[in-house]
Amino acid sequence: MPWQTLLNRHARLPANPDLGEGFATLLQQLGNVAPFELAVVGARLMATPGLAFLVGYQAALRMLWPSAPLSLGALCATEQRSLRVADMQTRLHDLRLSGRNDFVTADYAADWLLIAARSEQQGEAPRLSLAVVYPDEPGVRVEKLPPIPLMPDISHGRLFLDNALCELLAGDGWDAYVKPFRTLEDIYVLSAMTAWLYGVGQDSDWPQALQLRLLALLAGCAEVSPHPPVSPAGHVLLGGLFAQFEGLKGEINAALAEGPPQWAAMWQRDQAVLDLAAGARGKRLAKALAGI
DSSP: OOHHHHHSOOOOOOOOSSHHHHHHHHHHHHOSOOHHHIIIIIHHTOSSHHHHHHHHHHHHHHHHOTTOOSSOEEEEOOBTTBOOGGGOOOEEETTEEEEEEEEEETGGGOSEEEEEEEOOOTTSOOOEEEEEEOTTSTTEEEEEOOOOSSSTTSOEEEEEEEEEEOEEOSSOTIIIIIHHHHHHHHHHHHHHHHHHHHHHHHHHTOOHHHHHHHHHHHHHHHHHTTSOTTOHHHHHHHHHHHHHHHHHHHHHHHHHHTSOHHHHHHHHHHGGGGGTTHHHHHHHHHHHHHTO
């Protein structure tokens, strides 16, 4: 991670209502960067916390699938608000997918979709595979959904698959992809949101001590990010990073209250994105601590 790039002040990129075009503009400016640099430097350049989240999410996807195309993508693994394999109804048969998914991040702007699908034979225990589809292919339909209060600038949709041709990724869909992605998303979204706040602090002349503590948190994220997402030590260290962030909230809110009101309003609206997976993250931390 070239830290000097982050330390230098940069003008934010204007928000683009076309998420795909906005992401392409960011990649053009950054060049060929590793996922952590994408999450941190990219999020620093974003105009809103929602766009910073989207950049961190894309970085996590690239850690999950290093061969991912250079465009927006999404992981689709939620059915009926559940991530349990036994609850999933989307089916894979002879490289064809049929089913539906509840949530597609960035809806139409997502250029490729990673689909979790049941692939066991009749009578076997539930087994998951991961496949890739492209929204413009026959049998793939994305339905745009209304904005939600949290990060309303990041569109989302619902996915319908009808015998859609797909490409199958190697490995077990749960163990190699869906399960580790939850940890990867935690790391890279925390990194992105912290970098966005650091940029706000630079632009608003926050107290130097707070800016330095945000940088220290990012340095911790850089240390944890290479750990395998199934590593117990990595889960413990990640728990420490979130505890560190929690301890900064009072200072962050106080600094935001003294600066331009638009920053405080956006953060107040979108900060809960870091709490969405708190329950699952807490369980992984408890399990990791018990095993040490």
